[in-house]
Amino acid sequence: MDQPLIAVSTDVRQFENYSWHAAPQQYLEAALTASGVFPLLVPSFGDRLNLDQLLASVDGVMVTGSKSNVHPSLYGGDASEANGPYDPDRDATTLPLxxxxxxxxxxLLAICRGIQELNVALGGTLATELQEREGALDHRAPxxxxxxxxxxxxxxxxxxxxSCLAGVFGAGEIKVNSLHRQGIGRLGDRLEVEAVAEDGTVEAVSVKGARAFAVGVQWHPEYWAATDETSAKVFRAFGDAVRAHAAAKLNARTAAE
Incomplete structure (x- = not known):
């Protein structure tokens, strides 16, 4: 079975006196089963990694969610303890990636923290404690x-x-989960809004003029990808884009021989 490689972001966590570079299983399972790709974990070593070499070797990138937040110094925000926890090694890896x-x-598929990293990477800002805004929904997990x-x-x-996601889901509304307390503030350069919640919170974006699928979602489709059709569609669309990229690279190599 053909399983093109994708690069997957990792968190740096302390456990049993070791520093671990890890990703939750739900993302890896969804990538493997719903997208039909081979998820390859990328350690968060920042500029020590040759990302050009990595991207020449894979056919997709998935940036996962996490308990940690993008460090506010990267977008001019307040680096308070309440806004944490932070993972600067992940930031130093995912933003350039x-x-x-x-x-x-x-x-590119960016989920939860991933959509926030995508926004910051392209010059945007993040808004914290969304539930405290007047008229806002509580987007945090129950x-x-x-x-x-x-x-x-x-x-x-x-x-x-x-929009790109209208081509994935069709026009209208979908039902998703919600587990975030911060989100997109000022939209990053080159990004356009793909979906919003009932209170206007940005829930999905895409990269304008991207040469391939480049989408971020604030919700968590990975958790229900095996049982919810809406969740599965996100990963199938990503998988199709990954296979198209792999096929184009193969065709280019063949033509050059």
Whole structure:
């Protein structure tokens, strides 16, 4: 079975006296099963990594969600303890990786923290504690010890007509989950809004003029990709773009021989 490689972001976590570079299984499972790709974890070593070599070797990039937030110094925000936790090693890796993936036309899927990294990477800002805004919904996860309750599909999102995601879902509204307390503030350069929540919160973006699929979503399609058709469609669209990129590279090599 053909499984083109994709690069997957990692968090740096401290566990059992070791520093671990890791990604949640749900993202890897969704990539493998729903997208049909081979997820390859990229350690968060920042500028020690040759990202040009990496992107020449893979056919997609997936930037995962995380408990940590993008460090506010990267977009002129307040680096308070309340805004944390932070993961500067991940920031130093994902932001240049995102920029280079767009530059090289490598398909990109950015989820939750990933959409925020995409926005910051392209010059945007983040808004914190969205639930404190007047008239805003509470986008945070419900208080529960059950992951299924925390990740429950409960929020309506409106897809922008004529957008990339309209081609994935069709026009109109979809239902998604919501587990975030911060989101996009000022929209980054080259980004356009793909979907909004009922209170106007940006829930998805795409890169204008991108040479390949380049989409960020604020919700968590990875959690229900095996059982929810809306969630699965995100990963299938990404997988199709990855395979198209792999085929184009193969055709270019063949033509050059």
């Amino acid at each position: 995102i920029r280079k993936a767009i530059e090289y036309g490598v398909p 208080q529960s010890d059950s992951q299924q309750e925390r990740f429950a599909i409960r929020q309506t999102v409106k897809i922008a007509p004529g």
